Amino acid sequence: MTAPEGPEALVRRGTVITAIALLGVAGVYVLAWGYTPIEARQGVAQKIFYLHVPSAWSALLAFSLVGIVSALYLWLNDPRLDRFAAASAEVGLAFSAVMLTTGPIWAKPIWGTWWTWDARLTLTLFLFFLFIGYLALRAALQDPGERARFSAVIGILGLLLVPFIHLSVYLFRTLHPQPVVLKPSRPSLPPEMLRTLLISGAVFLVLYVGLVTIRYGLAAAEEAGERGDAA
Amino acid sequence: MPSSDGSRLLEATGLWRAYGRRQVLRDLDLAVAAGEAVAVAGPNGAGKTMLLRVLAGLARPDRGEVRLEGRPLRRDAPHVRRAVGLVSHQTLLYDDLTLHENLTFAARLYGLPTPAAAARAALDEAGLGPRADESPRRLSRGLAQRAAIARALLHRPRLLLLDEPFTALDAAASERLRAELGARRQQGLGIVLVTHQLAEAWEVATRIAVLVEGRWACNEALAGSLEGFLPRYQELIRA
Amino acid sequence: MPEWLRLALVIAGKDLRAELRSRTAILSAVVFAALVLVVFNFARDPTALAAVDLAPSVLWVTFALAAMLALNRAFTIEQENAALDGLLLAPVPREALFAGKLLANLAFVGTVEAVTLPLFVLFFNVDLGAALPGIIGVTALATVGFVTVGTIFSAMAVRTRFAELMLPVLLLPFMVPPLIGAVQVTARLLAGRPLSEMLGWLRLLALYDLVFVILCALVFTAVVDE
Numbered sequence: 001m002t003a004p005e006g007p008e009a010l011v012r013r014g015t016v017i018t019a020i021a022l023l024g025v026a027g028v029y030v031l032a033w034g035y036t037p038i039e040a041r042q043g044v045a046q047k048i049f050y051l052h053v054p055s056a057w058s059a060l061l062a063f064s065l066v067g068i069v070s071a072l073y074l075w076l077n078d079p080r081l082d083r084f085a086a087a088s089a090e091v092g093l094a095f096s097a098v099m100l101t102t103g104p105i106w107a108k109p110i111w112g113t114w115w116t117w118d119a120r121l122t123l124t125l126f127l128f129f130l131f132i133g134y135l136a137l138r139a140a141l142q143d144p145g146e147r148a149r150f151s152a153v154i155g156i157l158g159l160l161l162v163p164f165i166h167l168s169v170y171l172f173r174t175l176h177p178q179p180v181v182l183k184p185s186r187p188s189l190p191p192e193m194l195r196t197l198l199i200s201g202a203v204f205l206v207l208y209v210g211l212v213t214i215r216y217g218l219a220a221a222e223e224a225g226e227r228g229d230a231a
Numbered sequence: 232m233p234s235s236d237g238s239r240l241l242e243a244t245g246l247w248r249a250y251g252r253r254q255v256l257r258d259l260d261l262a263v264a265a266g267e268a269v270a271v272a273g274p275n276g277a278g279k280t281m282l283l284r285v286l287a288g289l290a291r292p293d294r295g296e297v298r299l300e301g302r303p304l305r306r307d308a309p310h311v312r313r314a315v316g317l318v319s320h321q322t323l324l325y326d327d328l329t330l331h332e333n334l335t336f337a338a339r340l341y342g343l344p345t346p347a348a349a350a351r352a353a354l355d356e357a358g359l360g361p362r363a364d365e366s367p368r369r370l371s372r373g374l375a376q377r378a379a380i381a382r383a384l385l386h387r388p389r390l391l392l393l394d395e396p397f398t399a400l401d402a403a404a405s406e407r408l409r410a411e412l413g414a415r416r417q418q419g420l421g422i423v424l425v426t427h428q429l430a431e432a433w434e435v436a437t438r439i440a441v442l443v444e445g446r447w448a449c450n451e452a453l454a455g456s457l458e459g460f461l462p463r464y465q466e467l468i469r470a
Numbered sequence: 471m472p473e474w475l476r477l478a479l480v481i482a483g484k485d486l487r488a489e490l491r492s493r494t495a496i497l498s499a500v501v502f503a504a505l506v507l508v509v510f511n512f513a514r515d516p517t518a519l520a521a522v523d524l525a526p527s528v529l530w531v532t533f534a535l536a537a538m539l540a541l542n543r544a545f546t547i548e549q550e551n552a553a554l555d556g557l558l559l560a561p562v563p564r565e566a567l568f569a570g571k572l573l574a575n576l577a578f579v580g581t582v583e584a585v586t587l588p589l590f591v592l593f594f595n596v597d598l599g600a601a602l603p604g605i606i607g608v609t610a611l612a613t614v615g616f617v618t619v620g621t622i623f624s625a626m627a628v629r630t631r632f633a634e635l636m637l638p639v640l641l642l643p644f645m646v647p648p649l650i651g652a653v654q655v656t657a658r659l660l661a662g663r664p665l666s667e668m669l670g671w672l673r674l675l676a677l678y679d680l681v682f683v684i685l686c687a688l689v690f691t692a693v694v695d696e
Contacts, residue, residue, distance in 0.1 A: 074692050126643050133640045140630035143251060149692045150626045154640065157619065160685060164647040164678055171670050172650065226252055289558055290696040306691060309561040317559055321552035327488040339480045340560035342473075367551070382556070 007221035014213030021210050024203035025051075031196045048106045050196055054204035055099035056124050060162075062092025062208060063127050066134070067159025070152035082148035083223075085155055086138060087215035091208060093131040099124045119169050126165050130158040240265050240314070240390050240421040241286065245295035248281055255281050256292065257445035261423075265389065268412065268422035270432030270453075273442035274468045279425040282442065283392050286423060287317045300389065313341065316383035318393045322375050323382065324367040330354060330378055331363040334385060341386035349385060357381040373404035380411070390421040397431040409434050429464060433457045441467050474566035481557070481570025486577055488547055495543035496581055503536040503586040507593050525596050526656035530649050532590070533583055533609070534616065538638055540578045541620040544571050545628040554694065564691035568621065572683075575617045583609055601659040608655045611675040615648035615682060616641070622686045625693045644682075651675040 032047045065088045073081040103121050104114040115121070134154050141147040241263040248256040255278040263269055271279050284290040286297055288304045288311070297304040299314040317323075324333045334350035343349045354363045357377045367375060376396065383391060391412075397405050412435050416422055426432045432439070433453070440450040441464065448467040489495060510528045548554035557567055587605075591598060598605060620641050627636040651671040658668050 074689070126646070129643045133643065136639055137626065137630070137636065140632065140636060145249075145696065146629065150629075153622065153626065153689050153692050156689060157622075157644070157682070157685065160681060161644055161647070164674070164681075165643075167674055168647045168650045171674060172654075223252075284696070287559060289555060306564070306695060309563050312559060312561045315559070317555070319552065319555065321555070323553050323556035323559075324551050325484070325488055325547060325553055326550060327491045327547065328484070332487065336480070336484050337556065337560070340477065340557070340562060342561075 007217045007224055010217030010220065011214055012217075014210050014215075014217055016210075017206060017213060018210030021203055021207035024199075024206060028196065028200045028203055031199065036192045036196050037190060048102050050200045052099060052102040052106055053120075053197060054200045055095045055102065056120050057201055058204045058208045059092050059096040059099055059124055059127050061205070062088045062095060062212075063130065063162070064159060066092065066155045070155030070159075073148060073152045074156070079144070079148060082151065083219045084212070084216055085151060086135075087212045087219060089131050089134050089155075090215055091211040092127065093135065094211070095204075095208070096124050096128040096131060100128060117169070117172075119166065119173070122169050123162070123165055126161075130154075130161070134158065239263075240267075240300060241423070242298045242301075243286060243295065244298075246282075246285060246292045246297070247294040248285060248290065248292045250281055255445050256285070256295075259295070259442075259446065261286075261440070261450075263390065263421045263423060265419045265421050266416055267438060268416050268424060268436045269438045269440055270429075270436035271423060271425045271440050271442055272427060272429055272432065272464070273448070275427060278442050278445055279427075280394055283317065283319070283394050283423065283425055286390075287315055287392055288312050289317075313386060314388055315390045315392060316386070316388035318376075318379050318383045318391070318396055320394055320398075322367060322379040324375075324378060326366055326368040328366070329364045330359060330367060330370075333367065333378075334382055337382050337385055343386060353381045353385050354378075372399050373401060376400065376404065376408070380408075384415075389419070390423070391415070393422070393424045395426055395428075396424070397426065397428060405431065429457060429461065443468055474563055474569065477562050477566040478569035478573060481562075481567060482573035482577070485544060485547070485571070485574035489543065489574075489578065495540050496578060499536045499540040499578070499582045500585050502539055503532050503582060504589055506532045506535060507586070507589055511593055522596060522660055525590075525594055525660060526653045528594065529587075529590050529656065530612075530653050532586060533579075533613070534645055534649060536582050536586065537579045537613070537616065537620065538641065540582055541575060541617070541624045541641075542628070542633060542637060543578065544575050544621060545625050546633070549628055558694060564694060565687045567694065568687045568690040571625075572618060572621050572686075575621050576613065579613055579617050580610075583613065596660065598660075601662070604659040605656060608652055608659070608672070608675070611672070611679060612648040612652035614679045615675060616645045618679070618682045618686050619644040622690060622693060625690070647678055648675060651678075 028050055032050045036047065036050075038047075066085045069081050069085040069088065072078075073085065100121070103124075107116055108114055134151060137154060138147055138151050141150060239262055241261065243259065243261045246256045246259040246261075247254065255276065259282070261269070261282075271282065273279055281290060285292050288297070291306075299311055302308065302311045304311050324330075325336075328336065331347075331350055331354060334353055335346045338346035338349045351360075351363065354360055357380065359374065359378060359381065362370070362374070367378060370378060380396075393412075396408060400408065409431075412422060412424075416435075416437075422435070424432055424435060429439075436453055438450070438452050439460070441448040449463075507528070510524075510532070514524060545554075548557070587609075590596065620637070623640045623644075624633075624637055627633040627640065630636050651674050654671045655668045655675075
């Protein structure tokens, strides 16, 4: 049983992209240590910000794509769209897990608490649960057509939930002002910090692309293999 | 082969459908005219049941089209579904409602003018009048089958689809079913009957179609005896 | 009346009749709600927190959990004897089918809430007084929100092996905005705060209802049609 060229080539390409991105992450580490200044109030621990924030962005990107691609799937019925959405969900789960672990690691030394209900952490926590729900549902369904349709429904509904979560957190916080120390440190960033953050964002984007390509390729290879068995 | 008299009840063209990873329908065509009864036979597998579901509008073909009385069966055209009735392996009845309530509900779904009366009449005609106020879970297989058929015919569809209806019926019930189908066919009902027991089909059908690996191994008018056909049938399904 | 509405009412009526016959979902949900209230009572320290501070959260957590029990019913009855096929065969637009199931679920959950509220007042000694109309209003608003999403998710969950577990896993994130809104408004109602303090939340609830009722009705066909 030979696997077709397509999926294998994808996995290879994805691995290359991911390797490049991981080098980029190492680069970001270097930048974070050497290049960026130490933040006055928060000290060295603040530097985890360069991993924490782009992970959150990537998780949100991953989720948005799941939602958009799901809507496209319901319209166009192409199984490749479903495969992409599933790959994006798995990668997004990983990114949100990273964000949710780096968040407390950052928060503890700076704010003295492991968890805060600030907008970014809360939203990412919801994304995490939505990803889990999405993947749990997929795991519980055998028929590929049903699995694709149901996942697409959750994807779309989940995407529309995000603005409501945001709105709820916003309303909650304006009515319950948090102590000043919990404000996310963003208003005016010195140029080195901003540059490093943007570079890190780009690196994480490449990492996302690489990981999704690998996952997509693996899924395609698996399906091709099964089709070979079943025919 | 499509009939030439123009009263084409069902016309399915170019049906493709996958189930899981297998293609169970491959570029399938089927036409049924009023008063025709097509027996669909073939080896076990998801093809025959899936074909019925596609013809009933319960499943969408990946490619191809189904037309009932000339109108395409599509999600956005619910009224087209009036033309068809389905008797499947399950009764489609609610155990928490009585037979009469079940059929009244079905009548309301189809927008019949006097739902309760229509339900009562259908049950009486099926010989289930005395048990109309019982739950379906109390009925024997044969009686439950009759209730399911009554429900399927309530809205006077022009096409009736049946999925292995003779399964687990005793001789008397089978005979009754055969007689009923024959009578209705004479009145112009089109029938598609899925079976893997050719003997049952032989008395009801006017045409035999054998589905093998998603394609018709044969699709022709019934001629001759069952005994004459059987060897050929074995040959076809072995292919 | 428009055909879709007639069909929705016919379907909802059938669900209500079947439920009245067997009474399984409503009874278990009500008993469950009462038990939850009892547990909450023993789980708190009466000297530390006044009942009225905790009341809105307790009430809404109870409503949410009880609702999830009741929601599974709407589609499990369609599983036996493949009755759902009967609905799909008929000339019923899928949006009407969704509306019918939604109405039935609202009736079930509403009934559970109507029984739970007096129990809550009893156990927690809360004085509803003038707040009652407002509480009923916000309850209706929030319930529509999470029952809508719950209806479509239960249609999906019922096809999996662990339906009772799958539904909460899928539904809980979606229950949060209506719950937050409901708790905030309920707390302010009980404290006698002016309406202006609740408008933001009420708008959130109303917008949530609007968006999700329409969206769920539109995607419902992807859940029931193969």
